[in-house]
Amino acid sequence: MNIIEKILAKASDRSDVNPGEIIEANIDKVMANDITAPLAVKAFKDMGGKKVWNKEGIILVLDHLVPANRDRSAELHMLLRGFVREQKIKYFYDVGRGGVCHQIMMENHVKPGEVIVGGDSHTCTYGAIGAFATGIGSTEVASVFLTGKLWFKVPKAINIVVKGKLKQPIAPKDLILYIIGQFKADGVTYMGVKFSGKAIRDTSIDGRMTLCNMVVEMGAKNGIIEPDEKTALYLKERRLTPFDFIKDDADAKYYKTVYYDASELEPMVACPFTVDNVKPVSEVDNVEVDQAVIGSCTNGRLEDLRLAAQIFRNKKVKRGVRVLIIPSSQKVYVDAMNEGLLETFIKAGALICNPCCGPCYGGHLGLLAAEEVCISTTNRNFVGRMGSPTAKIYLASPATVASSALTGRITDPRYKDG
Amino acid sequence: MEIWGKALKYGSDINTDVIIPGQFLVLTNSEELAKHAMEGLDLEFHKKVKERKIIVAEKNFGCGSSREQAPIALKYAGVRCILAHSFARIFYRNAVNVGLPVLECGKVVMRILDGDELYINPKTGIIKNISRDVEFKVNPVPDFLLEIMEMGLVKFIREKRKK
Ligand code: SF4
Numbered sequence: 001m002n003i004i005e006k007i008l009a010k011a012s013d014r015s016d017v018n019p020g021e022i023i024e025a026n027i028d029k030v031m032a033n034d035i036t037a038p039l040a041v042k043a044f045k046d047m048g049g050k051k052v053w054n055k056e057g058i059i060l061v062l063d064h065l066v067p068a069n070r071d072r073s074a075e076l077h078m079l080l081r082g083f084v085r086e087q088k089i090k091y092f093y094d095v096g097r098g099g100v101c102h103q104i105m106m107e108n109h110v111k112p113g114e115v116i117v118g119g120d121s122h123t124c125t126y127g128a129i130g131a132f133a134t135g136i137g138s139t140e141v142a143s144v145f146l147t148g149k150l151w152f153k154v155p156k157a158i159n160i161v162v163k164g165k166l167k168q169p170i171a172p173k174d175l176i177l178y179i180i181g182q183f184k185a186d187g188v189t190y191m192g193v194k195f196s197g198k199a200i201r202d203t204s205i206d207g208r209m210t211l212c213n214m215v216v217e218m219g220a221k222n223g224i225i226e227p228d229e230k231t232a233l234y235l236k237e238r239r240l241t242p243f244d245f246i247k248d249d250a251d252a253k254y255y256k257t258v259y260y261d262a263s264e265l266e267p268m269v270a271c272p273f274t275v276d277n278v279k280p281v282s283e284v285d286n287v288e289v290d291q292a293v294i295g296s297c298t299n300g301r302l303e304d305l306r307l308a309a310q311i312f313r314n315k316k317v318k319r320g321v322r323v324l325i326i327p328s329s330q331k332v333y334v335d336a337m338n339e340g341l342l343e344t345f346i347k348a349g350a351l352i353c354n355p356c357c358g359p360c361y362g363g364h365l366g367l368l369a370a371e372e373v374c375i376s377t378t379n380r381n382f383v384g385r386m387g388s389p390t391a392k393i394y395l396a397s398p399a400t401v402a403s404s405a406l407t408g409r410i411t412d413p414r415y416k417d418g
Numbered sequence: 419m420e421i422w423g424k425a426l427k428y429g430s431d432i433n434t435d436v437i438i439p440g441q442f443l444v445l446t447n448s449e450e451l452a453k454h455a456m457e458g459l460d461l462e463f464h465k466k467v468k469e470r471k472i473i474v475a476e477k478n479f480g481c482g483s484s485r486e487q488a489p490i491a492l493k494y495a496g497v498r499c500i501l502a503h504s505f506a507r508i509f510y511r512n513a514v515n516v517g518l519p520v521l522e523c524g525k526v527v528m529r530i531l532d533g534d535e536l537y538i539n540p541k542t543g544i545i546k547n548i549s550r551d552v553e554f555k556v557n558p559v560p561d562f563l564l565e566i567m568e569m570g571l572v573k574f575i576r577e578k579r580k581k
Binding site for chain 2: 035038042043047064065072073076118119120121123138139140142143146185186190219274361363380382384
């Protein structure tokens, strides 16, 4: 069996499973945030739920509307605080205690080999350390609150082998954008995606999270990377012990295996209005930008901020461009502060926002006016995703976004001054 | 379950952000959400859906976010069923769970034009284009899903717990 089948077999107490089979899995952890959990709480009550299946298996995070931007968001937060008190939910990340839900999960909760579901499509991020994790809707979140179980169809899986080396400032974001451009938005619908090969082994856990985060943009059910020494170190540093590594069997089967070479990659940009509309930066480098955003569950981690700070050091953001830096958690915020990155950003003329989703999904903080152009490290560029339906969003790596902020137009980070 | 109605056609990759834009996710009431259904894509939607209650779309319908508010908004806006060439995974599950019938149809959707009168039976996978007098067979919805699709997951679980 492959890593995905092995995890699902274990979770459903079976000796083996095959793609296409429907199984019922025991869920290790379920996550929901401030726009998906309120509906789940309501559904939980409507189902006749009195007590959750495991008060330590539920993680609730406020991140989409943080701090509350209006009375209605404050009410959603209040509703969740009430649920947390009533059910004695152990892990609740209130305003000022957490950050973007997926980052919080990866810093404090996810372990390899676990089955984790989340009321958010980017739950697939957790495959970065070898967990099976996928997004679900609020009603299913409620059913997991109640029973701790969920049905899945065992997915067909593809193996994406990336050889060669990512040459800085080319980043994992450029790689995943390139791959999405090849597969297109529905290229791997319902399937599992494993990343492997030398370039993946060489990629940090932060970078692996960026890769797994975006597999849903080509329709995948989950993304996954076999755990290794980097994973072990990551887990030990966060005291996520003990842990158990599940990997492919020697005779593991994949529906398809595809190969890429990271050494040949250029900086890539996803152009409006679909994530699969991917072009090399050289084809869009005359586009002027009004706003640049560095943050989100895709690219708001320490490594991303370091990459951006390198570019901003002793430079000024171009007049007329506003830059939002959004660390993806309180921990990332402190780490960035201790390394002096925040000062670099401030001196360059960037605004540092609180850890949260920011403008990423268009509900809060830093939205765009009609016809404005934004270059962003986030993961979606759909119509209206960041405010006005006529605003345009280009998705790129932290290096490309930072370089573009300095010049005022989309800029190849390899030639940032020019 | 049998469904009748007229087709309302849309294209590929209709994402949940256009079905219900992010700014409305603070709403928890289904009727209120319904008022903003498809607001990111088609400002005429509400007028159209009065007449044409079966969405017929191309590939990857409902891609993007896991927001269940998307199928809820469509259902309460009056949509009776969605036929698509293919669906995004989370949207498909969400639609079933909120009790909005969905049927994956492949190329069949090309043979349905806007306004065509349709008959749909998810249990048998039979779709009739009454306007053009043709019948198609697609993969039927598996029984266990059909049951959830008929009553929605909340009621399904409530009933099961009673037993
Ligand atoms: S950062 Fe963006 S994509 Fe990630 S959870 Fe928040 S809104 Fe969703």
